[in-house]
Amino acid sequence: MNIDTSALFSPIVINGCTVKNRIAVAPMTRISATEDGRATQTMARYYExxxxxxxxAVITEGIYTDQAYAQGYVHQSGVTDAVQASAWQPAVNGIRAHGALAIAQMMHAGAISQGNRFRDGAVGPSAVQPKGEQMAFYHGKDRYALPAAMTETQIADAIEGIAASAGRAIEVAGFDAIEIHGANGYLLDQFLTDYTNRRSDRWGxxxxxxxxxxxxxxxAVRARVGAGVPVGVRIxxxxxxxxxHKWAxxxxxxxxxxxxxxxxGADFIHVTEFEAWQPAFAAGGPSLMRLARRHAPGTAILANGGLHSIAQAVAALDDGADIITIARGALANPDLPQRLHDGRPLADFDPSILGPIADIKPSELVGQAA
Ligand SMILES: Cc1cc2nc3c(=O)[nH]c(=O)nc-3n(C[C@H](O)[C@H](O)[C@H](O)COP(=O)(O)O)c2cc1C
Incomplete structure (x- = not known):
């Protein structure tokens, strides 16, 4: 099969920042920080x-944003103070060393927090028992706790925590851009989702x-980081x-x-689906990336979900995406863009890399200077 990959390797400018090609690493939580939330040298090597x-571009794992209810996982990294923010500098330098854009993902876990050293219990938009069970590979077990419904003050504090952390990520850690985690069932998505948000005030x-x-x-993030820093939202x-779950x-x-x-004023929207190319709703209808493109025509669209094959990657650019992001395929192939460029085969993703705990394994860093 001969596929023209030139579109994948053309640059794009997002709010003044040039991304050298259309292939980015999707955010992946690997719970490899210190217990007090500092990024480590292992993480710097992993990201580099x-x-x-x-x-x-490389989007980081979800980084927690305050010392109240934001933390989701034991050994998750934070950016809640200058010490945590400084600890990210080596990883940011590693990402930038070879010309990738360094994007920090700001995450508040809300009701599905399963490991938080600052508070007992979790909060969310409403006191609704989360579906499902905690993730064992992030040290979780059994059901999630029943969250408390957030007060106005707690909502304001959560927003302020995300904004202040975004400021630290840019100014102290040295990131180029911010992604606000509005997806995947975490706090901001809990507000968007009808069955987790039962509020009758202006938030519901x-x-x-x-x-x-x-x-x-x-x-709030925009006000904190200024007009010249790319800010996007994952949905x-x-x-x-x-x-x-589907939107009603x-x-x-x-x-x-x-x-x-x-x-x-989002500079980019990062949409993720299990398979990005599938109709978002009824059979035969448009994909979520196509809908994002349609309703945000001037905004960069990042698309994620099963796009590591060259055919799917190229097709996504035709279906409305400006950049594709890759998670599992990047774990299996940290050099995926080079492989696609050179027409070399990709290694299959081996799920055992994430077990029994999803931390970064020494085998992932083989062949790298310590
Ligand atoms: C180990 C692992 C950790 C993840 N952590 C995050 C995260 O911190 N933030 C996030 O937005 N998505 C996270 N994801 C979801 C991925 O970004 C991506 O949406 C998903 O893996 C599908 O993309 P893929 O088909 O390229 O793997 C994670 C996925 C994996 C496999």
């Missing part, structure tokens, strides 16, 4: 490989109201604890979600 392997009800938390966070339907109002919801993000 992706840049050396030719990725145009209509899709417009349920988007408010994400948009207020975007506004999904599925969740780590509910894979098959389907394409009308997509219009509200993507249209309001564009209106709110």
């Amino acid at each position: 490989r992706f840049s050396r392997g030719g990725f145009g 009800g209509s899709t417009t109201n349920r988007m408010r938390m994400i948009l207020e966070t975007l506004k 999904s339907q599925g969740k780590v604890n509910d894979y098959y 109002d389907a394409e009308r919801d997509a219009e509200v979600v993507f249209g309001s993000l564009a209106q709110g």
Whole structure:
């Protein structure tokens, strides 16, 4: 099969920052920080490989954003103070060393926190028992705790924590850009999701109201980092604890979600689905990346989900994506862009790399200077 890959290797500019190609590493939590949330030398080596392997941008794991309820996992990294932010510098330098854009993902776990050294219990938009069970490979077991419904003050504090952390990520750690984690069942997605958000105030009800938390966070982050720093939002339907969730109002919801993000000044929208090319709603309908493109025509669209094969990657660019992001395929092939460029085969992803615990394994760093 002969596929023209030139589109994958053309640069794109996002809010003044040039990304050298269209292939980025998707965010992956690997719980390899110190117990007090500092990024480590192992993480710096792990992230540097992706840049050396030719990725145009690297989005970090979800980094927790305050010393209250944001932390989701034991050994997750944070950026809640200057010490944690400084600890990210070696990893950021590693990502930038070979010309990749370093994007920090800001994450508040909300109701599905399963390891938080700052607080007992979890909070969310409403006191609704999360679906599913905690993730064993992140040291979890059994069901999630029943969260407490957030007060106005707690909502304001969570937004402020994300904004302040984004500021530290840029100013202290040296990241180029910020991704706000609005996807996958974490706090901001809990606000967007109808069954986890049962509020009757301005944060709940209509899709417009349920988007408010994400948009207020975007506004606060923008105010903190300034107009010249790329800021984006990750959005999904599925969740780590509910894979098959679909937005009730389907394409009308997509219009509200993507249209309001564009209106709110997002520089990029990162959509993720299990298989990015599938119809987002009814059979035969448009994919989520196509809908994002339609309703946010001037915004860079990053698309994720099963896009590591060259044919799927190229097809995604035709279906509305500007950049594709790769998670498991990047673990199996830290040099995936170089392989695609050279027409070399890809290694298959081996799930055992994430077991029994999902931390970074020495075998992933083989062949690298310590
Ligand atoms: C080990 C692992 C950790 C992940 N952690 C995060 C995370 O911290 N933030 C996030 O937005 N997505 C996270 N994801 C989801 C991935 O970014 C991606 O959406 C998913 O793996 C599908 O992409 P793929 O088909 O390229 O693997 C994680 C995925 C894996 C496999």
